[in-house]
Amino acid sequence: MGKDKFLKGALILTVAGLMVKVIGSVNRILLSRLLGGEGIGLYQMAYPVYLLMLSICSAGVPVAVSIIVAEKVAKNDYAQAHRIFKVTLGLMAVFGLFFALTLYGLAGYLVSSGWLRDSRAYYALVVLTPAVFFSSILASFRGYFQGYQMMTPPAVSQILEQMIRVLVMVGLAYFFLPRGLEYAAAGAAFGAVPGGMTGLIVLTWFYRKARKDWKQKIAGQAETVEESVSSIAKRLVLLAVPVSCANLLIPVTSSIDMLLVPNGLGRAGFGVEAATTLFGYLTGMAQPLMMMATIPSMSLAASLVPAVSEACALRLSDEVLRKTASAFKICVLVVAPASVGMWALAGPISGTLYGTMKAASVIAHLAPSIAFLGIFQVTTGALQGMGKTAIPMWNMLFGAVVKAVAVWQFTSVAAFHILGAAWASNLNFAMVAAINIFFLYRNGIPFPVRESLKILLASIGMGLAGKMASLFFMDKGSVVVALFIGMVVSVLVYGAAVVLLGCLTREEALQLPVIGKLIRKFFDR
Secondary structure, eight states, X not given: OOOOHHHHHHHHHHHHHHHHHHHHHHHHHHHHHHHHHHHHHHHHHHHHHHHHHHHHHHTTHHHHHHHHHHHHHHTTOHHHHHHHHHHHHHHHHHHHHHHHHHHHHHHHHHHHTTSSSSGGGHHHHHHTHHHHHHHHHHHHHHHHHHHTTOOHHHHHHHHHHHHHHHHHHHHHHHHHGGGOHHHHHHHHHHTHHHHHHHHHHHHHHHHHHHHHHHHHHHHHSOOOOOOOHHHHHHHHHHHXXXXXXXXXXXXXXXXXXHHHHHHHHHHTTOOHHHHHHHHHIIIIIIHHHHHHHTHHHHHHHHHHHHHHHHHHHTTOHHHHHHHHHHHHHHHHHHHHHHHHHHHHTHHHHHHHHHSOSTTHHHHHHHTHHHHHHHHHHHHHHHHHHTTOTHHHHHHHHHHHHHHHHHHHHHTTSTTTTHHHHHHXXXXXXXXXXXXXXXXXXXXXXXXXXXXXXXXXXXXXXXXXXXXXXXXXXXXXXXXXXXXXXXXXXXXXXXXXXXXXXXXXXXXXXXXXXXXXXXXXXXHTO
């Protein structure tokens, strides 16, 4: 495992992702108290429509731009890398404006046709339209920086964008609340606009700061053949469309739970209130924990894309193997203990975070999804870096179909009830991860199965130790203390097990950014 910029980039994006999640969680609490269920409902009617439009317009752009820019940078063709950025920026400005105006024009129709069941959500939808434009341009900048494997600018922009967004959301919701819930919800929705503007200003500042260095590199390179706008646009579309389609499948997969789980629970004999409660345990309590736990793997995937693309452009097959092997191993080192840990400490987690133990069973049964989803994310990053962006898209579509069938079958069995939905998710993510691994193997990139099994063994030992420690304090009636002690014991046991089983060598440990310095002291004792 050599020194890799993508590992440092992954750590930067992970920290940013966690900060964004924390700020978002605070925002949800404050907005819920301000607007109540009805006001939040108006906001939630408009926001998914905005996200859908944004996904269609620009979801695949950062990945596509980072792939192409990384290829050019690998060949020291900085002029073409910059030209690709400028062409993409122009295209996204046009597309962003078009889709923003489209959303504005559709808002009235969505209300009059009944797609938005409450006409008061119209204002929240209309004020979101400028955010489509700013976010589309942001996608070009983020892809450009990621192509250079400069992850700090996108990370800083995400954090500041979220901070401004939340401040404006809460401030305007409070200001407009006396005038009516529809105006307060619209004020909250409008936060996305100054948030997007802030992100764009931050990335523009970083761009101007780095422009002098890029100009020197361009001036010092040999002359190259300039690609046509149509050629660049065609390559962007071929890479970006599958990623955008895959992104659109995420809400589709979520809708499977929304549409089929309550229905299945009803067929299993549960009443409406009981089914709704169980559904809340799954979607409102267990799934957010799963998504939080996979932020490191998602960040690792985003950082891996340009790293693999760069190596592929130079036809360095050994470098591709090394980078992917490093990424896969680090992924498993993170998601395996996270998965087992959530299973082992489900009770204390549920009691501490949600004030009830009733969600513990769902949290525990959904825990395997952390490992499977994390592996899927990182293997997707590897495939995208190789330019094979369509494979994960078709894979996700197949997984969505499998999940729909599994949810329909499992939740209708009274003995499984909501746990059937959790295992449908486990099955979905396990299958798509396995298929990704298969396609990587076909392309000469193996997954480290033997090392993963050793890490899994270390994680199981960690989980058992953490569970026993937490149960001891649970019996004494202290849920918070049980969670804290369980986590401390788990970390200590996992660290020792990783070393004893040889899951991480000294050389590998020293290459880890920031953490490597701490591990160096341990190995040098």
